[in-house]
Amino acid sequence: MAAPDSPFWHQPLSSTLQSLDASDAGLTGAEAKARLGRYGPNLAAPPPGRRLLARIGRRLIEPLVLILLIAGAIAGISGDVASFVIISLIVALSVTLDVVQERRAEATADALRRQVALSARVRRDGALVEIPVEQVVPGDVLELSPGELVPADGLLLAARDAHVNEALLTGEVYPVEKKRADAAEEGALYAGTAFVSGSASMVAVLTGPRTRFGAISAALEAEAPPTAFQIGVRRLGVLIVRLTTFLVLFVLLAHLVFARPPLESFLFAVALAVGLTPELLPMVMTVTLSRGAARMAARQVVVKRLAAIHDLGAMNVLCTDKTGTLTEARITLAGTPDVSGADSARVLEMARANAGLAAGVPGPLDAAILAGGGAGAWQRMDEVPFDFERRCASVLAGQGEERLLITKGGPEAVLSRCASVETPDGPRPLDDAMRARIAALEEEKAGAGLRMLAVAVRPFGGTAAAREDEQGLCLVGFCLFEDPPKPSAGEAIRRLTEAGVRVKVISGDAAPVVAHLARTLGMKRLRVLTGPEMEGMPSATLARLVLQVDLFARISPEGKLRIIRALQKHGATVGFMGDGINDAPAIHAADAGISVQGATDVAQAAADLILLQPDLGVLADGLMEGRRTYGNIMKYIRMGTSSNFGNMLSMALASIAIPFLPLTPVQVLLNNLLYDFSETGIPFDTVDEATTARPHGWQMAPLLRFTLVMGALSSAFDMATFALLVWVFQAGPEVFRTAWFLESMATQILVIFLIRSAGPFWRHWPHPVLAGTSLAALAVAVFLALGPLAPVLGFAPLPGALLGAIGLLVVLYLAAAELLKRVALPRR
Numbered sequence: 145m146a147a148p149d150s151p152f153w154h155q156p157l158s159s160t161l162q163s164l165d166a167s168d169a170g171l172t173g174a175e176a177k178a179r180l181g182r183y184g185p186n187l188a189a190p191p192p193g194r195r196l197l198a199r200i201g202r203r204l205i206e207p208l209v210l211i212l213l214i215a216g217a218i219a220g221i222s223g224d225v226a227s228f229v230i231i232s233l234i235v236a237l238s239v240t241l242d243v244v245q246e247r248r249a250e251a252t253a254d255a256l257r258r259q260v261a262l263s264a265r266v267r268r269d270g271a272l273v274e275i276p277v278e279q280v281v282p283g284d285v286l287e288l289s290p291g292e293l294v295p296a297d298g299l300l301l302a303a304r305d306a307h308v309n310e311a312l313l314t315g316e317v318y319p320v321e322k323k324r325a326d327a328a329e330e331g332a333l334y335a336g337t338a339f340v341s342g343s344a345s346m347v348a349v350l351t352g353p354r355t356r357f358g359a360i361s362a363a364l365e366a367e368a369p370p371t372a373f374q375i376g377v378r379r380l381g382v383l384i385v386r387l388t389t390f391l392v393l394f395v396l397l398a399h400l401v402f403a404r405p406p407l408e409s410f411l412f413a414v415a416l417a418v419g420l421t422p423e424l425l426p427m428v429m430t431v432t433l434s435r436g437a438a439r440m441a442a443r444q445v446v447v448k449r450l451a452a453i454h455d456l457g458a459m460n461v462l463c464t465d466k467t468g469t470l471t472e473a474r475i476t477l478a479g480t481p482d483v484s485g486a487d488s489a490r491v492l493e494m495a496r497a498n499a500g501l502a503a504g505v506p507g508p509l510d511a512a513i514l515a516g517g518g519a520g521a522w523q524r525m526d527e528v529p530f531d532f533e534r535r536c537a538s539v540l541a542g543q544g545e546e547r548l549l550i551t552k553g554g555p556e557a558v559l560s561r562c563a564s565v566e567t568p569d570g571p572r573p574l575d576d577a578m579r580a581r582i583a584a585l586e587e588e589k590a591g592a593g594l595r596m597l598a599v600a601v602r603p604f605g606g607t608a609a610a611r612e613d614e615q616g617l618c619l620v621g622f623c624l625f626e627d628p629p630k631p632s633a634g635e636a637i638r639r640l641t642e643a644g645v646r647v648k649v650i651s652g653d654a655a656p657v658v659a660h661l662a663r664t665l666g667m668k669r670l671r672v673l674t675g676p677e678m679e680g681m682p683s684a685t686l687a688r689l690v691l692q693v694d695l696f697a698r699i700s701p702e703g704k705l706r707i708i709r710a711l712q713k714h715g716a717t718v719g720f721m722g723d724g725i726n727d728a729p730a731i732h733a734a735d736a737g738i739s740v741q742g743a744t745d746v747a748q749a750a751a752d753l754i755l756l757q758p759d760l761g762v763l764a765d766g767l768m769e770g771r772r773t774y775g776n777i778m779k780y781i782r783m784g785t786s787s788n789f790g791n792m793l794s795m796a797l798a799s800i801a802i803p804f805l806p807l808t809p810v811q812v813l814l815n816n817l818l819y820d821f822s823e824t825g826i827p828f829d830t831v832d833e834a835t836t837a838r839p840h841g842w843q844m845a846p847l848l849r850f851t852l853v854m855g856a857l858s859s860a861f862d863m864a865t866f867a868l869l870v871w872v873f874q875a876g877p878e879v880f881r882t883a884w885f886l887e888s889m890a891t892q893i894l895v896i897f898l899i900r901s902a903g904p905f906w907r908h909w910p911h912p913v914l915a916g917t918s919l920a921a922l923a924v925a926v927f928l929a930l931g932p933l934a935p936v937l938g939f940a941p942l943p944g945a946l947l948g949a950i951g952l953l954v955v956l957y958l959a960a961a962e963l964l965k966r967v968a969l970p971r972r
């Protein structure tokens with residue numbers, strides 16, 4: 145093996161093979177298995193801390209849990225056993241809940257991801273087999289074909305016009321050619337680069353984090369920026385922590401000023417802090433998202449990055465590629481006219497020679513050309529493969545003494561390389577009259593929705609061709625392709641539009657073809673912006689145009705990226721859906737990067753979401769799931785910021801107003817524990833249509849309005865309870881606490897049934913799991929307050945009249961909440 149600091153390709157191929165104990169024939173299955181154990185899976189980064197203990201440890205040092213642990217220790221030392229037990233119970237419960245739920249969530253996500261894992265073709269036991277990329281080991285012999293990602297760092301064993309796009313690493317947009325070589329970088333392939341054309345076999349030398357760019361890509365993956373929603377939630381969390389700190393210090397100070405017992409006051413303050421903190425929020429987020437992911441999988445959408453679900457729900461612009469998403473991608477050759485417009489056998493022959501002699505697996509256009517026959521007597525000599533910048537492909541073909549460079553590609557691309565034209569009456573110069581004639585032909589065919597490629601030739605002297613040789617060509621004619629629109633695409637676009645998502649088509653194809661398709665699909669805005677028009681455009685103009693225009697044609701991979709960025713700068717949450725090598729940069733840059741199963745590896749690797757069926761309708765379904773998860777997370781947050789927060793606030797104030805604590809610290813903690821439990825059903829809940837009808841991201845203002853309205857209501861009823869207990873029933877500490885505990889539990893828990901939906905509660909029933917957790921929590925609360933354990937917890941029996949009065953207050957509160965939620969919840 146090479147010295148650690150010199151690149152792996154510095155040694156001659158033969159000695160590398162020797163030190164890897166490998167050969168052209170590949171490894172045996174048993175040897176591969178042994179090596180997998182030795183070198184580990186071929187993943188850029190080892191899976192992050194999956195060990196249970198590490199996880200629990202990480203939870204225990206979170207600030208809130210730490211405060212709790214300290215409070216528990218103090219309670220324990222001072223002999224307050226009940227507090228100690230309950231605090232320990234809360235810590236254990238919240239940590240277990242978090243760890244277990246998160247593990248399950250991850251297992252679900254992993255299983256889904258495995259469904260769309262990339263595979264590699266390797267030689268094992270002498271046969272070519274397909275295995276997950278993760279299982280590639282040093283010494284494996286791999287076959288590569290266009291569109292695949294190179295799975296490991298390695299050396300070429302054989303190559304035929306093998307071209308690799310290393311843009312990700314070097315920034316170079318043109319593919320570079322790679323050959324079998326000794327101790328030269330030309331013979332080295334790097335994991336994560338895109339194999340774009342030709343064919344090759346390679347031996348894997350380095351895998352996993354040891355690859356040259358493994359470390360870089362791991363860093364990239366780890367630093368997936370938080371979504372707007374995550375940032376919003378985090379900010380809210382910080383706000384709550386500040387408020388909590390303020391409140392707790394205030395209560396503590398007040399109690400000390402009034403000379404209350406310091407230890408009890410401290411424990412009460414800590415209990416308040418615990419009550420105020422939405423400690424289940426991270427768990428609710430993960431569980432809601434993973435449940436969302438599982439439900440989306442049922443709707444044929446696999447989620448690779450969980451947080452992308454937020455982006456999908458918030459997405460208000462969807463950009464999509466044309467072929468395969470909007471069209472059937474069952475491309476057929478509809479004609480091969482020369483410039484006179486009549487079908488020509490010569491055009492077909494040249495097109496077939498070009499398509500048939502190219503190395504590697506033919507793409508859909510080439511496959512259509514080759515459907516009726518191959519290159520015939522033409523022999524392959526060399527090739528300049530296709531790339532998305534040039535938009536053309538050439539082969540050097542020979543037959544007897546004759547040698548021809550045959551170029552085919554987008555009409556503009558080919559014409560710009562032509563000097564003359566073949567006509568039925570012999571060659572003619574490419575003058576203005578001829579250009580006009582060709583333009584008319586193009587307009588006629590492309591306007592009818594036919595995709596076009598131009599074919600041109602040139603007699604050639606040498607035996608090796610390069611990009612620079614593609615000039616002074618003679619135009620032979622055109623290939624026309626039919627690619628019918630998907631019947632479902634128009635309907636899907638309508639659905640997306642209705643759901644508040646603006647659909648834009650970004651294609652590498654010609655403007656008339658794109659416009660024709662858009663018209664067929666019933667799209668409204670038919671103005672087309674082309675790549676060449678965009679070229680010199682100042683960013684400000686482009687920024688304005690990308691919002692207005694829905695159709696983009698002749699866009700290069702970089703152009704796609706530019707459009708996405710411009711949209712994002714305008715505050716749009718952008719989705720990009722595509723399947724080609726040329727779509728990967730845009731998929732990566734979009735907020736929600738979407739690809740389809742069976743797309744090129746490069747596109748699938750860049751995507752956050754993968755559709756199992758290449759159908760926009762599937763995406764429209766998945767979108768609804770994204771919005772549902774948003775709805776449920778918002779429910780939890782609203783619950784926390786209104787009723788729970790209000791209750792804790794009232795309690796803090798009451799504790800100053802009356803000579804005893806309104807609830808003992810243990811009772812406050814108990815209250816919080818039961819309340820938390822009642823909410824664990826939220827991720828399962830259904831969401832009403834108003835929530836899924838429009839895209840929405842994080843918004844603080846409506847949340848504040850909700851908190852102010854519902855918090856005020858909750859406080860008003862707390863005051864009423866307070867007045868009732870102090871002045872009407874002249875309750876002593878135990879009775880006061882029992883009544884207050886019951887009132888606060890009932891209002892806090894039951895209000896979920898009202899605020900989970902903006903409509904009348906009797907029209908939207910909750911999911912049975914949520915109903916179950918809520919009612920069970922309430923039942924336990926009632927049992928603890930009034931049952932045999934009551935004395936242990938500091939509760940006392942209540943007179944019937946007081947019970948009735950509390951019941952009445954709760955009913956009144958719920959009725960008022962049902963009325964006020966119309967003002968408090970966002971209306972759509």
Ligand SMILES: Nc1ncnc2c1ncn2[C@@H]1O[C@H](COP(=O)(O)OP(=O)(O)OP(=O)(O)O)[C@@H](O)[C@H]1O
Pocket residue numbers: 465466467468507509510530532535536537552553554555596597650651652653654699724726
């Ligand atoms: N095999 C090929 N040989 C020559 N030219 C090609 C070939 N494939 C594509 N082209 C040219 O490159 C252009 C861009 O390719 P392509 O249409 O696949 O891009 P795209 O942005 O993915 O478009 P779409 O929206 O249709 O998926 C084509 O319109 C065509 O002019």
Ligand SMILES: [Mg+2]
Pocket residue numbers: 465466467723724
């Ligand atoms: Mg495409």
